[in-house]
Each structure stands twice: as structure tokens, then as C-alpha cells.
Amino acid sequence: MRGVMSRRRIQRSLPCLVVGLSALLGAPALARAQAQAPEPSPPNPSPPETEASVPAAAAPAPAAPTVIEALPEDAPSGETVAPVAAGPAAAAPAAAIAAAPAAPEPVPDPDAVIPVTLAAGSAPGVGQDSTAAPAPPETQPQPGVQLRVQGGVVWRSLSFDQDVYDRLRTLESSMLVYKFDAAVYPTFGWLPLQGNIGFIASYEGTLTGSVQDQNFDDSYPIKHSELYGGLRLRRPVAQHLLGFDLTVGNLRSGLDDGKSNASGIPDISYTEIRAAIDFTLQLERLRALAALGFRVPLGYGEVGEDEWFPHMGGYGFEAALRGSYALSPLVSLEAAGSLRRYVLEMNSQPEDPSEGRAEVAAGAVDAYWAAYVGVNFTL
Numbered sequence: 521m522r523g524v525m526s527r528r529r530i531q532r533s534l535p536c537l538v539v540g541l542s543a544l545l546g547a548p549a550l551a552r553a554q555a556q557a558p559e560p561s562p563p564n565p566s567p568p569e570t571e572a573s574v575p576a577a578a579a580p581a582p583a584a585p586t587v588i589e590a591l592p593e594d595a596p597s598g599e600t601v602a603p604v605a606a607g608p609a610a611a612a613p614a615a616a617i618a619a620a621p622a623a624p625e626p627v628p629d630p631d632a633v634i635p636v637t638l639a640a641g642s643a644p645g646v647g648q649d650s651t652a653a654p655a656p657p658e659t660q661p662q663p664g665v666q667l668r669v670q671g672g673v674v675w676r677s678l679s680f681d682q683d684v685y686d687r688l689r690t691l692e693s694s695m696l697v698y699k700f701d702a703a704v705y706p707t708f709g710w711l712p713l714q715g716n717i718g719f720i721a722s723y724e725g726t727l728t729g730s731v732q733d734q735n736f737d738d739s740y741p742i743k744h745s746e747l748y749g750g751l752r753l754r755r756p757v758a759q760h761l762l763g764f765d766l767t768v769g770n771l772r773s774g775l776d777d778g779k780s781n782a783s784g785i786p787d788i789s790y791t792e793i794r795a796a797i798d799f800t801l802q803l804e805r806l807r808a809l810a811a812l813g814f815r816v817p818l819g820y821g822e823v824g825e826d827e828w829f830p831h832m833g834g835y836g837f838e839a840a841l842r843g844s845y846a847l848s849p850l851v852s853l854e855a856a857g858s859l860r861r862y863v864l865e866m867n868s869q870p871e872d873p874s875e876g877r878a879e880v881a882a883g884a885v886d887a888y889w890a891a892y893v894g895v896n897f898t899l
Contacts, residue, residue: 660756661705661716661754661756661761662705663705663706663707664705664898664899665702665703665704665705665898665899666701666702666703666705666896666897666898666899667700667701667702667896667897667899668699668700668701668702668854668894668895668896668897669698669699669700669894669895670698670699670700670701670854670856670892670893670894670895671696671697671698671699671727671892671893671894672696672697672699672856672890672891672892672893672894673694673695673696673697673890673891674694674695674697674724674744674888674889674890675692675693675694675888675889675890676691676692676693676694676695676742676744676773676886676887676888677690677691677692677885677886677887677889678690678691678785678788678884678885678886678887679691679884679885680881680883680884681881681882681883681884681885682881682882682883683879683880683881684868684879684880684881685879685880687784687879688784688879688881689783689784689785691731691775691785692731693729693731693742694729695726695727695728695729695742695744696726696727696728696729697724697725697726697727697744697890698724698725698727699722699723699724699725699892699894700722700723701720701721701722702720702721702722703718703719703720703752704718704719704720705717705718706718706719716753716754716755717751717752717753717754718751718752718754719749719750719751719752720749720750720751720752720765720767721747721748721749722746722747722748722749722769723745723746723747724744724745724746724747725744725745726742726743726744726745729741729742729744730742731775731783733783740775740776740777740783741775741776742773742774742775742776743772743773743774743775743776743787744772744773744774745771745772745773746769746770746771746772747769747770748767748768748769748770748794749767749768749769750765750766750767750768750769750794751765751766751767752764752765752766757799759802760799760800760801760802761799761800761802762797762798762799762800763797763798763799763800763811764795764796764797764798765794765795765796765797765798765813766793766794766795767793767794767795768792768793768794769791769792769794770789770790770791770792771789771790771792771860772787772788772789772790772821773787773788773789773886773888774786774787774788774822775787786821786822786823786825786828787821787822787823788820788821788822788823788886789819789820789821789822790815790817790819790820790821790836790862791817791818791819791821792815792816792817792818792836793815793816793818794813794814794815794816794838795813795814796811796812796813796814796838797811797812797813798810798811798812798840799811805845805846806843806844806845806846807843807844807845807846807852808841808842808843808844809840809841809842809843809844810840810841811838811839811840811841811842812837812838812839813837813838813839813840814835814836814837814838815835815836815837815838815860815862816835816836817833817834817835817836817862820832820834820864826878827878828878828879829866829867829868829878829879829881830872830878831866831867831868831869831872832864832865832866832867833864833865833867834862834863834864834865834883835862835863836860836861836862836863837861838858838859838860838861839858839859840856840857840858840859841856841857841858842854842855842856842857843855843856844896849898850897850898850899851895851896851897851898852895852896852898853893853894853895853896854892854893854894854895854896855891855892855893856891856892856893856894857889857890857891857892858888858889858890858892859887859888859889859890860887860888860890861885861886861887861888862885862886862887863883863885864883864884864885864886865882865883866879866880866881866882866883866884868880868881868882
């Protein structure tokens, strides 16, 4: 009985011995074949499959790992080689590494200041430095009333060109004058006109002045005045101001020499249409204005009568500079200078002298230089 059981045990152990011997004899040959074989090309990357994309029924059953103990041919004698595990258990560490979560991205500090510069040619508003100074806001004109009181000096020069009879006299005079300016900007229901359109008026008169006639040893008081009124448009340009005037007026100048015209110089009265444009530079308390204008006379007064130059014509232009310093939002001190210059064409005809005392000349220049100081009130 014991002999039968021993034979059965030997028969059961023979397959295990055969498997072990075949694995022991085949391991060196397999290692040499793998060393000689070329490296396979890496497969095309494919997106990793998630657990949700693989059905649970398709997952294979885990297989039992097979442990093979092999001793490489080049291993020194007496060295122990660790067992190599094959199957799903060997791939578990790699899968664990691939499934490890990625490191979290750093969170930017909200208090950190990141400087940004604007490259040349880039669009405005994109990549601009946050520390750049903002554009100055527009100063919207407001409805109200402006009054200006000034005093000054006016120098006048009247000269004729190509006087045929040599009877026309040149006039050089100066006078002290006063001047009032007013502007009213009403409140309109339509916002675009609010504070931008107004009505203006100006008057200039003589305080004192006279002309000494050296030929006849006599003096003549000066008559001088200017009055005009009309519309004014103004428009903000950033914190500055652009203005336009369109007015109708009259400038009268001459000598108080009686009806006999003893001085031999005709009075001039320009009834005219005036257009002017100006720009005001506003810098806190300081303001500077520059203006240019053009004048078209419609009448000339005594100088255009039959006794003088009945066919005359001409034009005029003006220029002005004004500076002011604000003492308060309502009161400011001002100083100004201006030039009004008329270029006259007499257009004399040969028959003019035969019909009266008409003079013959090619033209004339009538100029007025002025300087003023005054006070401006804003109500």
C-alpha cells in the first residue's frame, strides 16, 4: 500500500518537474533572442480610455501571476536573481503611475502688479499701461452771462496811395477808449445747444483824444466808436474752447471839424458784416485766446460820397490776442491787444472830378492798433 502511494506522488510531481526544467533551460535562450531582436517602433498615441468608456462586461478576469526564476548566463556564480512577475500584477505599478493626478496649477496672487506696455502700432485700449495718465476730460460750456469792462489806447493811421491832385492828407492819431462786451448763453431744451450758442454785443467809445493840425495851427477832437452784435458759437476741444462769431456792426472814425470839413480829412463809417474764429487755451487759472476775423464793408460813410470817392470798395481783417488770470470762478483780470486793418480801393473814374470835388486816388489803408486792460465777470 505504501509503495502504491509513493508511485502516485512521483507521478503527480513529474509534470511540475518537467515545467520547471523547461523554464530553467529556456530562459537563457529567450533572453539572448530578445537582446538580438530590433526595438519595435512606438505605437501611435491614442487617447486614454476612461473607466466610463470601457464596459464592465468587457473587462477580462485577472489572471494568476506566473513566477519564473531565471539565472542569466552572464550573472556571476552565487548571485541571487529576484523573481520576475508576469501578468497583470506586473503592470499595476505602471498603471498606478499613469493614473497619478497632475500637480495643481499655481494660483496667481491677486495683489501682484503685472506691468503691461503698449507696443508701437497696436490698437488703442489693448495692452495699455495701467499707470498711463487718462485723457483730459472735455469742459462742457455752461449757460450764463459774461460781462467785460475794459479801458485802453487806440492808435489810428489813415494814408492814401497815388493821390493825383496831392490834396489828400495823412492822419496819425491816438485816443483813450473804453469798451464793454457782453455775452448771454441761454438755456435751451435741446442739449447740443446747451451753453454752446449765445448772443454777443460790444461797444467801444472815446474817452479823450485830439489831433494837432500843424499846417493851420489848430486841433480837432477825435470821434471814434464801434458797435456790433450777433451770434456766437463755441465748442469744447478737450479742456479748451473753440469759438465762432457772426456779427453785424458799424465802426465810425473821424475828426470833429464841423460841417465845413476844415481838416480836409473825410469821416469814415464802416457798416459791415464780421466773421471771426478764436481758440481759447485754458490752463487752470490762466487763459489765452487767439482770434482772426474778416470784415466786409457794406457802406463807407462820408468818404464814399460823391465829393470824395463814390466808387470805392474794400475789405478788412482783424487779429487779437488776450490773456486772463482768474481771481475766482466769477472774476478774472484781462489784458488784450488787437489790430483792425482795412484795405480800400477808390476805383476813381476820369469823369468824377468834373461832377464835383471828387478826389482821385488808387487806394487807402486805414489801420487801428489797440491795447486794453480790464475785468471779466462770469455770472
